[in-house]
Amino acid sequence: MRRGTVIHGVDLVAEIRHQTAVHNRNNLTRTEAYLRFYLQYPEVNWALLAHLVSRNGGWNMTDLRGEWLPRLMSEEDIQSFFAFLERCNWLIFHDAYPQLLLYATMKRESEDLTSLLPDLGVSRFMVPIWRDFLQSGNGARLSRALIINEQQYIEQRVVKHPFYRDQVLESFPFLAQSILSLNQILFPYRDQSAAKRPRLTGVSVKNFPSVERRINVGKTLYKLLFDDPRRHQAIIDWATRVTHTGSRADYWPEIFSPIPTSRLEVPYQERLKGAELLPGRPKLYSPPLPRVWPDTVQPAADGTDWYRDEKWLRFLEEDDLIPTIDENDYASGLNMVEAGLQMVALIS
Known part of the structure; x- marks a missing residue:
């Protein structure tokens, strides 16, 4: 590179790191x-998927201070779980967002700057992928690559890290969450029906420690998001209309409340029948993120x-999709959690 280009590159890398x-x-x-980013560069499909998965990460974080998990987990476990979720969330953004910002610069300047990806700490796996995307515009292939890359990125740094492995992934509370169907990724949207609340589509996340399984979860979610044009637009409409607060009241305010409705020391009473509140019962507490977790x-x-x-x-081409869920499956999962809470109350 010419000296001027190198200086430009150094300045650009510094600015991207700052914005990230x-x-x-x-x-x-x-x-x-x-x-x-997605609304400005919709050809980068993955950014919408990342937005929606990040919403779910926020909901999982506030669940730790919500209606149910404080009744099932110790404060030490809650803190460890939040540290795990925040570390995954932070690391993926730390790695992926610089790639998005570099693409925005490349598109604005009509210049291939993929040689700067290593300077941003991006895996060499992604360099030919981005170069191909600049030529082909193949958003599906780019999305598969980013799914693979981000799951591999957290594999050594979080999933196999001794603290998170011992304190979270191999702990009883994490296994219990999987059994109780709390580990789900949901995409809310409204269709043409007269339903009073958004519909839901998504997956249940099981066997999280398997990187292959996590990659297949991502691919399945991508397919759910982009295969049906009408549902795809409905999901975008919902996401752009409803600000993310971290509370599950964002999508089902009929049964979730962003303000406390009961005290933890009061024995838990069954609240739900299917996806409806029982008459006279308070909503389930699901707080906004800033109320319960500091930066x-x-x-x-x-x-x-x-x-x-x-x-x-081979994961760039092969799709090994997993079963999907809808709002009925989600409601069944909520009812299962309530049954588990009542069982714990009886034992204690």
Whole structure:
């Protein structure tokens, strides 16, 4: 490169890192940044998927201070779970958002700047992918690559990290959440029906420690998001209309409340029948994120490149999809949680 280009590159890398840090403050700022990017560059399909998955990350964080989990988990477990969720959320944004910002610059300047990806700490796996995208515009292939890359990115840094493995992934509360169907990723949307609340589509996340399983979860969600044009537009309409607060009242305010409705020390009473509140029963507490979790300062990510084995290239083409769920499955899961709570109350 000419000296002027190198200086330009250094300045650009510094600015991208600065903008990433600004928007990586918490789950709300990340989620909004993904959506703003997608609305400006809809050809980068993955940004919409990232926005919606990030919404779910926020809901999982506030569940830890909501109606149910404080009745089932110790404060130590709650803190460990939040640290796990925040670290995953932070790391993925830390790695992916610079790629999005570099693409925005490349499109604005009509210049291939993919040689700067390594300077941003991006895996060499992604360099030919972005170069191909600049030529082909193949958003599906780019999305598959980003799904693979981000799941691999957190594999060593979180999933196999001794603290998160021992304190979260191998702990009873994490297994209990899977059994009780609390580990779900949901996309709300409104269709042409007269239903009073949004419909839901998504997946249940099981066997989280498996990177292959997480990649297949991402691919399944991508298919749900983009295969049906009418549902795709309905999901965008909902996401742009409803601001992400971290509370599950964002999508089902008929049964979730962003303000407390009961005291934890009061024995829990059954609230739901299917997806409806029982007469006279209070809503389920689901707080906004800023009310229950402060911003955190995350340690820097190491610069290790995960890409050492070409076997992962087959995941760019092969789809091994998992079963999906809808609002009826979600309601059944909520009822299962209530049954579990009542069982715990009887035992104690």
